[in-house]
Amino acid sequence: MPIHVNDVIQLLCRLSEVRGMKAAIKHSGRGALMAGLGAFTGGLMAGPVGLAVGGALGGLIAASMASGQFKPVPQIILELPPREQKKLYEDVRAVVRNMDWMDVAQLTALVMGSSSVQEKLLMVVTNYITKELGATIKYGE
Incomplete structure (x- = not known):
């Protein structure tokens, strides 16, 4: 039975919601920029000590x-560009291809x-x- 990308995305959202999955995307670049900006400003204002x-x-x-910048995984999945959702879709198809189901509701019931x-x-x-995405995952809450 063919399954649509949107159906797979909804299934993944449901599953990750049930498990309470949240992810924090690392912002190391932004952090480095803030530390560098602070050092630069301090150096201009007070020399080596200010640096x-x-x-x-x-x-x-x-x-x-x-x-504390954890976002719910379903939100992250829904915000993915279509090309990235398609990648997830292909990986899910590989997992469910041997299951016997008629529609997405039955597939969801089988998975759950x-x-x-x-x-x-x-x-x-x-x-x-x-x-x-270079994120950290945490479960439940």
Whole structure:
């Protein structure tokens, strides 16, 4: 049975929502920019001592900006460009291709009733988010 990309995306969103998956995308570039900007500004204003103080303050600001920025995985999946959603779709098709189902509702019921299939699909989502987006995943809450 053919399955549409949007159906697969909805299935992954449902599964990741049930598991309470959240992801924090690393913003190391932005953090480095803040620390560098702080050091530069401090150096201009107070010389070598200002350089050290500005760098430290910039680093603290960058750390506070990055903390607690976990987004729900379903939101991340829905915001992916169509090309990236298609990548997820292909990986999911490889997992469910041998299952016997008639429509997306039946496929969803089969997936939600099988912990082993759920784990495989969660691994697809986790691998994509960690490798492609460079994010950290946390479960439940």
